[in-house]
Amino acid sequence: MQRALSVSRMTGNRSTFPEWYQAVVREADLAENSPVRGMMIIKPWGYGVWEEVQRDLDRRIKETGHVNAYFPLFIPLSFFAKEAEHVEGFAKEMAVVTHHRLKTVNGKLEVDPEAKLEEPLIVRPTSETIIGDAFSRWVRSYRDLPLLINQWANVVRWEMRTRLFLRTSEFLWQEGHTAHADEADAREETLRMLEVYRAFSEETLAMPVIAGEKPENERFPGAVATYSIEAMMQDGRALQAGTSHYLGQNFARAQNIRFQSAAGELEYCHTTSWGASTRLMGGVVMTHGDDDGLRLPPAIAPRQVVIVPILRDKPEDAEVLSYGEALAKALTATTTLGERTRALLDVRGQRSADKRWDWVRRGAPIIVEIGPRDAAAGQVTFMRRDQLRDGEKIASRSMPLGEFVASVPALLAEMQVSLFAEAKAMLDANIRTDIRSWDALAEYFGAAPDDEDEAVAFRGWVRAPWSRPTGAALDAVEARLKTLKLTLRNIPQDQSGASGQCLFTGEPAVEDVLIARAY
RNA sequence: CGGAGUGUGGCUCAGUCUGGUAGAGCACCGCGUUCGGGACGCGGGGGUCGCAGGUUCGAAUCCUGCCACUCCGACCA
Numbered sequence: 001m002q003r004a005l006s007v008s009r010m011t012g013n014r015s016t017f018p019e020w021y022q023a024v025v026r027e028a029d030l031a032e033n034s035p036v037r038g039m040m041i042i043k044p045w046g047y048g049v050w051e052e053v054q055r056d057l058d059r060r061i062k063e064t065g066h067v068n069a070y071f072p073l074f075i076p077l078s079f080f081a082k083e084a085e086h087v088e089g090f091a092k093e094m095a096v097v098t099h100h101r102l103k104t105v106n107g108k109l110e111v112d113p114e115a116k117l118e119e120p121l122i123v124r125p126t127s128e129t130i131i132g133d134a135f136s137r138w139v140r141s142y143r144d145l146p147l148l149i150n151q152w153a154n155v156v157r158w159e160m161r162t163r164l165f166l167r168t169s170e171f172l173w174q175e176g177h178t179a180h181a182d183e184a185d186a187r188e189e190t191l192r193m194l195e196v197y198r199a200f201s202e203e204t205l206a207m208p209v210i211a212g213e214k215p216e217n218e219r220f221p222g223a224v225a226t227y228s229i230e231a232m233m234q235d236g237r238a239l240q241a242g243t244s245h246y247l248g249q250n251f252a253r254a255q256n257i258r259f260q261s262a263a264g265e266l267e268y269c270h271t272t273s274w275g276a277s278t279r280l281m282g283g284v285v286m287t288h289g290d291d292d293g294l295r296l297p298p299a300i301a302p303r304q305v306v307i308v309p310i311l312r313d314k315p316e317d318a319e320v321l322s323y324g325e326a327l328a329k330a331l332t333a334t335t336t337l338g339e340r341t342r343a344l345l346d347v348r349g350q351r352s353a354d355k356r357w358d359w360v361r362r363g364a365p366i367i368v369e370i371g372p373r374d375a376a377a378g379q380v381t382f383m384r385r386d387q388l389r390d391g392e393k394i395a396s397r398s399m400p401l402g403e404f405v406a407s408v409p410a411l412l413a414e415m416q417v418s419l420f421a422e423a424k425a426m427l428d429a430n431i432r433t434d435i436r437s438w439d440a441l442a443e444y445f446g447a448a449p450d451d452e453d454e455a456v457a458f459r460g461w462v463r464a465p466w467s468r469p470t471g472a473a474l475d476a477v478e479a480r481l482k483t484l485k486l487t488l489r490n491i492p493q494d495q496s497g498a499s500g501q502c503l504f505t506g507e508p509a510v511e512d513v514l515i516a517r518a519y
Numbered sequence: 520c521g522g523a524g525u526g527u528g529g530c531u532c533a534g535u536c537u538g539g540u541a542g543a544g545c546a547c548c549g550c551g552u553u554c555g556g557g558a559c560g561c562g563g564g565g566g567u568c569g570c571a572g573g574u575u576c577g578a579a580u581c582c583u584g585c586c587a588c589u590c591c592g593a594c595c596a
Contacts, residue, residue: 004557006531026530037588089596126596160594167595220596228596243596275596312554353557360557371555381555394556 004292004361009234017235018163024285025164027361028294031281038162038169045362046281048302050172053280054152056204056299057174060196066148066176071130073154074121079129082254086128089221093158095123095169123156128222128247128273131177132255139179139259139269146189147179165282166239166519173277179257179269183248186270187225190246193274194227197242205280206297206420207231207287208427209241210514212490217474220273224248230489230514232427233286236460238489238516241283244274282519287423294363295385297419298337298412305331305343305408306364308355310371321347323375327368327401336409337416360388365415366408369396380404386415386422430460431514436503438480441515445484461516463492465509467502477504481515489514 005027009020025031030046042050058068074097080087101115124130131149139147152174162168176193180186198211209229219226223245230238252258252268261267288295298304309324311317324345331343346355352369359367368382382404383396399407435441445459468491469477481487491513498509 086596092594157595161590214596218596223596226596240596245596273596310555351558352554357557369555373555396556 004357008291009289020289020291021282021286022164024289024294024361025282028285028289028363029361030285030294031164033164036169038159040164040168040170042172042278045302049281049284049296049300050278052300052302053204054174057196057200057276058150058152060200061150061174061176064148064192064196066150066178068151069149070151070153071127071134073124075124075127075130077120077122079133080122082129083222083251086222086251086254090125090157094125095156095158097121097123124153125155125157126273126275127151127153127155127175128177128251129255132251132257132271135177135179135269135271136255136257139257142181142259142261145179145181145259145269146185148176148189149178150174150176163282165278165285167279171278173275175273175275178272179252180271181259181261181267181269183270186248186272187246190225190227190244190272190274193272194229194242194244197229197244197274197276200276201229201231201241201280201283202420204297204299205284205287206299206416206423207241207280207283208420208424210427210490210492212492212514214243214490215468215474215488215513216470217478218488218490220245220247222247222250224250228490230516231283231287232423232430232461232516233283233519234289234426235286236430236458236517238461238487238514238518239279239283239286240489240518241280242274242276245272247271247273288363288419290388292388293361295419296363296365298365298416301342301363301365303342303344303364304336304412305341305366305368306359307343307345307368307370308352308359309345309347310352310369316372316375320370320372320375321345324370327370327380327405330401330405331408334405334409336412341408341412360385365412368404374398384411384415386419430458432460432462433464433512435462435464436500438503441486441503442484445486445517459517461489461514463512463514464503465498465500466511466513467505467507468510468513469502469505473505480504485517486515487518489516489518 005020005023007016007020007023009017028045029043031040031042034041098117098120099111099115100117101112102109103112135147138144154170154172156170159167159169178189180189194211198209201207201209209231211229212227214226214228220243225246227244228240229242231241233239249268249270251271257269257271258266259269285294288297307324307327309320311320328343328345331341334341348355356367356369363385365385366382367385368380370380374380379398379400381396381398383394387395389395432444435444441462444462478488491511495511498511500509501507502509
């Protein structure tokens, strides 16, 4: 089959899926590596997708009562020393600013040793500490609570190994930080935001997820409880797509976030934090991409309908162009998924065939072609990106212009739903619930995971009953799973009552846990 | 920080073993024919061959040192 990409995602070979992923990111013009190791350049089409992601998620965050603010990029080193677990979790990946001036020595630019900072500054890896510091001044009374703040920002974590969008040294995200008068209110907030992420991921990104609580060894440093949404990529691996943390009073104590209660008592707040990042973009690629490139859910496509005019440097070109302009204008006047339909007439000088495939690779949901024949007949010819091919043929349809314009909003809405349904079917079909012993688990995931050369068949997730071991017993489980390159993803929220015994300990099970290879 | 590998035009790479003064495909520019399912012909622009030193009449090629990147591992809310 003729493909837009030189590598296929579905060969069953473990090594080609990452190559396919990189090819899609490049060919869809989303992002590229930068001169700075591990940091990416997000290109206009990729940033356009991020802007749609931001817009929709921001609306949901505001609808749940939060307001946006902005805090500094640099955090004094001493702020991290206040929460022991927190600093331990991030210490190994911090970028540190130690000087504030350069000078020229023998024609060379060097750091001026006399410009050393009194106290080093950390480039934020996350903002709990600096926002908590502000909270300690903002909160006085129970009447100031709850304090519901969000910020859109970039953060830096000095990662050893990076991949575009999935793990980069700098990434863009939103981080919510809230303070509450009591535990119940804070825990409710934590779960509310988990649900916002779940709904956003499924409705807007068309990316089905499993929401649940992380086992204690996977908790955010300093958190009392961590929750996540986990999405299944097309190679079967799990991607943590968003997290929400109940921080208890740990950060409040460390940073003195206190309030006077109605009874006049001085109490520590209960705080939460939650975040989702540009990693979501990688999730969209690995959920919806195919061998022709990216497929974008209409809700996050910067252009939902792209019109490619067939031009031949002949007089009738003008007619085709004005026909295209009228079509773009008519489409823009319609409403799709609650917003103005985003249409574009592609008037670039490239050949029509090249432009068409460019938009296929970028994942534009509907690609319209109009030529002299369409203009004369008052019709359009179009293809939908989610059903591009009928066997080896490109599947296109023709329709009278007026009818097409009227049907686009419903068509895009249908594509949004069908992309989700496709991914949901894939997720549901690939969670094994019949594996009840370590031996069966080992057999399923392969006894020799170190043999990278061998083509490996697709592996999904396993949902199995467990006894929720803690401490050293959990460490032992984790170490054992590591021999199969597996991790505990989360404890799904929708528990239907566990039965039988724990897959790891043999003790009576209390609930199900998700086991998978992860990104 | 360990193990392996790679640095040659914008991209993918050949050429290195056996030294002779830089190539292919794609992309780009021009002209023409084309264009409704990834065009073709002709012409053209673009590279201090990762950096520094050495051997040599002559180095992309041989030697020494350094640097960068990729993959595997360690690490990864």
